[in-house]
Amino acid sequence: MQDTYLASATDPNLMLVLKVLPAIVVILIASAICGRLAILIKQPRVLGEMVAGVLLGPTLFGALFPEAQRAIFTADVKPILYVLSTIGLTVFMFLVGAGLDHGPKEGKSRAGRNGAVLAISGIVPSLVLGAAAGLLLFDKLSRPDVGKFEFAMFVGGALSITAFPMLARILYERKLQNSRLGRLTLVGASIDDAMAWCFLAVLSAMHANAGLGSALVTIGLSAVFVVLMLTVVSRLLRPLGEKVERTGRMGFDQLYIVIGVILLAGFFTDFIGIYSVFGGFIAGLAMPRNAAFRKALQDKMMDVTCVLLLPIFFAFSGLNTQLNGLAGWAMILPFLVILIAGFVGKYFGCALAMRSIGFSWRESYAVGGLMNARGLMILIFINIGLAQQMITQELFSMLVLVAVITTALAVPLYRWAIPTKHEQALVHGEFVPDKQKEPALV
Structure with a gap:
């Protein structure tokens, strides 16, 4: 009996389980x-989960209790958390896509056009203003081995992101995902983020001197994937x-097929260089x-996805986030320039488009x-940039704060524009009165 216990206690697989489970429990708490x-x-729960992930990293937990943080989130635990977080985010975005009401057929082409208008209006102003801020701050924040154009485009690309998963969670929590405003916002945000990841693929190729051909191959394969999924695979399913519909229940056989499709789609989009979240969607x-x-x-x-897997995604991203790059007043002005460029471009660009x-x-x-709401999608974007040595730790830290602040402002700005008395009109598909009939907004 003692020999069996000693053997199990030295089993590397068992030891890994004994490390991973406490880490997950800490994340859930x-x-x-x-x-x-x-x-x-009065903020969405998802913002709290995002902040929890950041606090579990070196920003707070690692700063106050470094030994405990290293003991819980060991080097061999982090890869497991990464796999679980990727699966969780991919499955959640699958559920968003599956639950999205496409609306009547006669309105699809118009919805697609409107979604494209919203996406372009969310990307272009933020990209231009962000690039201008990058050019202005190049000498202060850039790495010496990164060109001015590349640096400016990276800043603009990061600020043009909308946190599609977080936006979806906010809309679901407010029961707006199938309202005309919610559907259009989800379509616009999905196009926005897909274009941002393609943009990052181009920048990564340029930085690695792989040439634009590699990035164009990725974009072409993405387009082929989307067409095949929405035509061939859709018909097969x-x-x-x-x-x-006939039996009124989904059995294990059907669930195996569904999960298999999700994981294969996520694998393919990750393989070609576009984040697996879009494969799931x-x-x-x-x-x-x-x-x-x-x-x-x-x-x-x-429920299981939101309660178990998504918090692991937030925590894993938080473990790679360090807010030690804003030491000193010299960085406050550059941070404000970046924050204002990102906020103004996205807020007024999207509002005028709508x-x-x-x-x-x-x-x-x-x-x-x-x-x-940029959420942790911008954190993924800038973590890639940091890992590929396209940006400095100081810029990384500034963009983390931009993510937190703009995401925290999302719901208050929404509630300011649409008070509770008008929100039920949105949920039921009714028209919300214009400011001509209500107190002025500006």
């Missing part, structure tokens, strides 16, 4: 506490939806649109605020 605190101050869009099928997916997969396609000023300002 921190996420639950911070998520609840976020709700108490229709009998699956019909069976669930496109897989969701390819799923059958039957109401019973969509409900079964949400019932079986959403107004131009027929939404009221209230709805337009609300979308401008929501699209400013």
Whole structure:
């Protein structure tokens, strides 16, 4: 008996399990506490989970209790957390795509055009203003081996991101995901982020001297993937939806197929250089649109994904975040320049775009605020830039704070534009009164 115990105690697989499980428990406790605190101050739970991830890293936990932090989040635990976090985010974005109501067929082309308008308006102003800020701050913040154009484009690209997963969580928490405003915002944000990752692929290729050809191959393969998923794979999956509609339940056989499609889609998009989150989202869009099928997916997969897997994603990103780059007043002005460039470009660009396609000023300002939520997608973007030595630790830290501040402002700006008395109109698909009938917003 003692020999068996000693053998198991020295088993490397068992030892790894004994390291990973406490780390996950710590993550869940921190996420639950911070998520609840976020709700108490009328912020989305997901913001609290994001902050929890940052606090578990070297910013707070590692600074106050470095030995405990290293003992819990050891070097061999982090790869496991990375795999779990990637699976969690991919599955969540699949559920977002699968639950997205495409609306009536006659309105799809118009919705697509409007989503493209919103995406372009969210990207171009932020990209231009961010690039201008990058050029202005090049001498102060850039690495010596990075060119001025590359540096400016990286700053602009980072500021042009909208946190698609976080935006989706906010809309789901407010039951707005299938409102006309919610659907359009999700489509615009998905295009926004897909273009941002393609943009990062181009920058990475330029930085590695791999040439634009490598980046163009990635973009071409992404387009082929989307077409195949939304045509061939979508048709092949229709009998699956019909069976669930007929029987009223989703069995293990159907769930195996669904999960297999999610993981393969995520694998392919990761393999070609576009983050797996978009593979999951496109897989969701390819799923059958039957109401019973969509409900079964949400019932079986959403709660576990949000409670267990997504907090691991936030924590893993937080473990790579250090807010020690803003030491000294010399960095305050550059930080404010970057923050203002990112906020103004996204907020007013999206608001004016929404107004131009027929939404009221209230709805337009609300979308401008929501699209400013950059969340941890920008953290992924800048972590890649830091790992590839495209940016300095100081700029990285500034962009982390930009992510936290703009995300924290998203819901207050939304609630300022659309008070509670108007929100139910959005949920039920009704038109929110313009500022001509309400107190002026500006």
